[in-house]
Amino acid sequence: MIEKLEYLLDSLATAVIVIDDKLRICYANLSAQSVLELSDNQLVGFPVSQFISHDSLSLDRLGAALKSHEGFSDSEILLAFCDGRHILADVTVTCFERNNSEGLSIEVKAIDQQKRISQESQQWAQQQAARELVRGLAHEIKNPLGGIRGAAQLLEKQLHSFELEEFTQVIIEQSDRLSNLVDRLLGPNSPPNFQWCNIHQVLEKIRTLVQLDSAYNIEIQRDYDPSIPDMKIDQDMLQQAVLNMVRNSVQVLSEQTYPGEILIKSRIKRQLTIHGVKHPLVAQIKVIDNGPGIPEEIKDTLFYPMVTGKSNGTGLGLSIAQTLIDHHRGKIDVESWPGHTEFKIYLPIDKKESTS
Known part of the structure; x- marks a missing residue:
């Protein structure tokens, strides 16, 4: 019977985590293992606080639910994991009692997509x-x-x-x-000049340009995916778009008292939809900084012209970047919370036709 129950739970798209009265994980179905990016052996027997940040799913609230035998539900929670990842999810917590022991069942339905x-x-x-x-x-x-x-x-x-x-x-x-x-x-008044090239050449030019500016004591790191093939892009447009984002991070970090860090990262994504069109292969470029985060009041209008969170900003850099990436049939996403801001550029990878 227990095996059948586990089989049913493993077939659910919703993540299910069962914890005991000590807030230790007793069971995690396959969806939960996927969300936490850990196997069953790495989860069972360990405190839930080791994997889920206290700020996003209050341990005090879980303890209160155990004492009162009353569950709760929350929608659109920004669930923070201790490895730094975040997901938006609907969470339902249910109390249960079995064999004279009490526990909680936590259902997590990711709604990011x-x-x-x-x-x-x-x-x-x-x-x-x-x-x-x-x-x-x-x-x-x-x-x-x-x-x-x-x-x-x-x-x-x-x-x-x-x-x-x-x-x-x-x-x-x-x-x-x-x-x-x-x-x-x-914005730009000339048509794009698309040529086949490696995007990492463009990213390296940006990194060099920013590092040569000795006015800021900011460390710029890189993490490139060498498997990204040559892409048909306008190098000047892509350089300007990414440079606008890096400079935006530099300006924000230069106002902080702690050491500033920027990471330029590239990866390949598969089967990604951009503006209603599904692309088999997409290059992802991330510009990540450890700044204070984007003010909540401008998050939804960040890419509009003349919108800025900086006292001396023009509010044109990100708007221009969006226009330049649009020329490449791409898009820009942003995720931000205190201590972490992440701009993500997605560019479709076209198949290079053979010249032979």
């Missing part, structure tokens, strides 16, 4: 609408700016007073400044 797809679709539509709005406004601003600058230049020729010419110079300089800002809002 469906929530991420839903959020991605919604945010993509919002970003596209915001981008079109900004483009329309930028064009409307740029046309009169040219007229203002030209009028100031004509007026300057008619003036014979150095003091008055200073005012026309201010008009010209400020018009140029606004024109440059509008150009940045519009």
Whole structure:
């Protein structure tokens, strides 16, 4: 009977963890082993606190449930594991009593995938609408700016007073400044120049550029996947996109009192859907820092133009990065919590046609 019960539990997509009255793991089905990324032998007999952070699933609350014999349910919990991973999950805790012993059954249903797809679709539509709005406004601003600058230049020729010419110079300089800002809002105005190359060459250029800046005492580490094949990309566009993210991390870390660390990491992902299109192979580039995290109030609008969490930021770097990655049919995701921010770029890997 017990074997049949375990067989049924192992067939569930929901992770099930059974703990005793000492909060030690008695059983974990296959889904739970997959979520925790540990085998049954590595889990059974060990305290649940050894694997799941106290902050995300309160041990005090589990202890209270045992005493009161009342379970509880929570939706959309950011479940933190002690190895640093996070998942979004619905959690249900149920009390039980068997053979004069008490325990708890913890059901964990990961909802990262469906929530991420839903959020991605919604945010993509919002970003596209915001981008079109900004483009329309930028064009409307740029046309009169040219007229203002030209009028100031004509007026300057008619003036014979150095003091008055200073005012026309201010008009010209400020018009140029606004024109440059509008150009940045519009993004790149040239089509991509796609060529086959190794993305790690691009990442190494970025690492070298940042390390040469001795103004910041920030350690930049790398963890590359050598199995990623050559990809058809615009090297300048990809370099600018990743560099914007690395510089964003550098600026945030430079304001902290503790040592700053940035990790540039590459991996291959399989069968990944990007903007509704499923790709067999995708290159993932991560820029990870140990900064304070992204403020909660700007997380959902982080890639919108003029949105920034920095006092001296323009809010254009990530917006431009998003546009550049869009040219590659890719996407950018971000995960952040205090002490950890992770930007993830996904780029489809096309099959290189044989030239023979």
